[in-house]
Amino acid sequence: xxxxxxxxxxxxxxxxxxxxxNGAEPPHEGARVLDNINLLxxxxxxxxxxxxxxxxxxxxxxxxEPGSALTQLLADLHVDAERDVTFDKTRPSCFAGTGLAQWLxxxxxxxxxxxGMKTEYCVDTTCRAASELGWRTxxxxxxxxxxxxxxxxxQAIVAHHNRVLSxxxxxxxxxxxxxx
Numbered sequence: 001x002x003x004x005x006x007x008x009x010x011x012x013x014x015x016x017x018x019x020x021x022n023g024a025e026p027p028h029e030g031a032r033v034l035d036n037i038n039l040l041x042x043x044x045x046x047x048x049x050x051x052x053x054x055x056x057x058x059x060x061x062x063x064x065e066p067g068s069a070l071t072q073l074l075a076d077l078h079v080d081a082e083r084d085v086t087f088d089k090t091r092p093s094c095f096a097g098t099g100l101a102q103w104l105x106x107x108x109x110x111x112x113x114x115x116g117m118k119t120e121y122c123v124d125t126t127c128r129a130a131s132e133l134g135w136r137t138x139x140x141x142x143x144x145x146x147x148x149x150x151x152x153x154x155q156a157i158v159a160h161h162n163r164v165l166s167x168x169x170x171x172x173x174x175x176x177x178x179x180x
Contacts, residue, residue, distance in 0.1 A: 007136070009180045010050040010109040011040055014094060014116030014123050014144075016077050017055050019063070019070025027117060027145040028154030034076060036143040036175035037115050041078045049180035050107045051084040053077075054094045056122060092125035101133060111136040113178060114170070115143035119154075119161045131169040139170040140178060 016037065021027055044051050055071045058064040064071050066088050073079055079086060089098050104112065112135045114127055123144045130137040141162045146154045166172045 007111045008049075008108045009044075009111040009113060010052060010104060010107060011044045011180070012094060012100075012112055012114050012116075012126070012130075013037060013041075013051070013053040013077070013079065014114065014126055015054060015056045015118065016074050016116050017070065018072050018074060019068075020056070020117045021074055023147070025147040027147055028158060030145060033115075033143055033145045034074065036140070038076075038078045039175055040113065040115060040140065040143065040178065043178070044180045045083075047180040050103075050109060051079065052094075052100060052103065053079045053084060053086045054089050054098070054100075054116075054122075054126075055086065057088045057090055089122075092122045093129040094122070094126040095129045095133065104135065109135070111138060113138045113140055113173070113180075115140045115175075117145055119144050119146040119158050120149075121146075124161055124165065127165050127170050137170045138173050138178065139165055140175050141172045143175045 057066045057071050085103055087098055091097060094100050112130050116123055127137055127139055146157050148154045162172055
C-alpha cells in the first residue's frame with residue numbers, strides 16, 4: 001500500500017454485554033474501559049469508520065442463548081443498532097462462524113482496532129485471528145478488560161496480554177491516542 005493511500009480503519013467491540021460486564025465479579029477498571037470504548041465509538045463515528053460489536057452467545061436453553069438478557073450489549077455502550085453492525089458469535093474468535101471477515105473486506109478495512117472483554121479469551125483469540133487473516137491489528141491497551149482468575153489478578157492478565165500480543169499479533173495504542 002502506498003504511503004499516499006490512507007488506511008481504512010474499523011472498530012471491533014468484543015462482548016461488552018450485560019452477562020460478562022455485570023457478572024458476580026466486576027471487570028478490572030470496568031468504568032474506565034467503558035468510557036474509553038465510548039470515546040473510540042465517537043471518534044470512529046466522526047470519521048465514518050465502521051463499528052462492529054460482537055456478542056457471545058451459547059446454545060438455546062442456556063443462560064446466554066441468543067436474545068437473552070445476558071447477551072444484550074450494555075445500555076451505556078454507545079453502539080447504535082441503526083448504524084453499527086451488531087452480531088452474535090459462539091466461539092472465542094469473532095471471525096469463526098460469523099460474517100465479520102466478509103464485512104471487513106466489503107468495507108475495505110485494512111486496520112482493525114480491538115477492544116472489549118474478556119482479555120484472555122475472546123479479545124486474545126480475535127487479535128490472533130485478525131492478524132493471521134491479514135488485517136493490521138491494533139489492540140487498544142487501555143480498552144479491554146477481564147475479571148480476576150484463581151491466582152492471577154485481572155490487572156496482571158491485561159498487562160500480560162498487552163505484552164504477549166504486542167509485536168507478533170498487534171500494535172498497541174491507547175484510546176486517547178488512536179485516530180480513525
